[in-house]
Amino acid sequence: xxxxxMARRLxxxxxxxxxxxxxxxxxxxxxxxxxAPVKKKKGSLLIIGALVVLAAGGAGGWLMLKxxxxxxxxxxxxxxxxxxxxYLQLDPAFVVNFQDEAALRFLQVGVNVMSHDPEAIAxxxxxxxxxxxxxxxxxxxxxxxxLSDVKGKQKLQAAALAxxxxxxxxxxxxxxxxxxxxxxxxxx
Numbered sequence: 001x002x003x004x005x006m007a008r009r010l011x012x013x014x015x016x017x018x019x020x021x022x023x024x025x026x027x028x029x030x031x032x033x034x035x036a037p038v039k040k041k042k043g044s045l046l047i048i049g050a051l052v053v054l055a056a057g058g059a060g061g062w063l064m065l066k067x068x069x070x071x072x073x074x075x076x077x078x079x080x081x082x083x084x085x086x087y088l089q090l091d092p093a094f095v096v097n098f099q100d101e102a103a104l105r106f107l108q109v110g111v112n113v114m115s116h117d118p119e120a121i122a123x124x125x126x127x128x129x130x131x132x133x134x135x136x137x138x139x140x141x142x143x144x145x146x147l148s149d150v151k152g153k154q155k156l157q158a159a160a161l162a163x164x165x166x167x168x169x170x171x172x173x174x175x176x177x178x179x180x181x182x183x184x185x186x187x188x
Contacts, residue, residue, distance in 0.1 A: 083116045085178075088124055093184060094135055100144040107139055107147070110184035113164060113177045120168060120176025127171050134163040147187060157182060 093110040115121050124131060138159055146152040157180055165175035 083118070085114050085116055086118050086121045088113045088115075088121050089183070090128070090132065090135075094132070094139055096136055096140040098140055098142060098144075105144055106186075106188045107142065108184065108186040108188075109139060109182055111135065111160065112181045112183050114179040114181065115177045117176055120172065120174070123168055123172045123176060124164070127167050130167050131164055134167055135160055138163055144187065153182065153185065 090111045090113065093108050095106065095108045097104055097106050099105070113121075113124060115124075138156070142156060147156065161177065161180040164177050164180060168174070168176040
């Protein structure tokens with residue numbers, strides 16, 4: 001009885017010690033009872049983590065292959081393409097003559113250039129005489145047979161783009177223009 005009385009006194013004098021011990025026993029009990037499910041959760045978390053790492057690695061690889069880290073000048077070109085397109089119409093339309101099987105032929109072509117770089121459009125305006133000269137020489141070197149189908153016109157369009165880009169590269173150090181469009185195309 002004396003021991004029981006001492007235990008009661010200790011409970012009243014130091015209730016926190018008993019409560020701490022009781023809470024420790026309660027906290028330890030669920031861990032032992034739920035030991036297997038806790039391991040299962042850790043395993044599934046490990047699998048989910050591995051899948052996240054693999055997905056992130058795959059996305060990073062795709063971005064690198066797509067062109068995220070290309071040549072040094074490509075980053076500037078990508079930034080320029082993020083800007084809205086700017087158009088420049090080369091006025092007046094080009095009119096050239098060329099010889100075709102003993103007949104004199106005429107070609108009239110309306111040309112617009114497109115760029116995402118306003119600085120390149122400004123440079124194209126300043127280099128207008130040089131661009132017009134290059135395109136006149138290109139257009140006058142054509143023949144009726146090559147221009148009578150769509151593929152021939154597309155080939156001429158690509159050659160016109162290359163000529164304009166060549167002139168701009170001499171002026172500003174980069175091609176600058178992204179596309180050339182024929183707004184009219186008349187052969188006679």
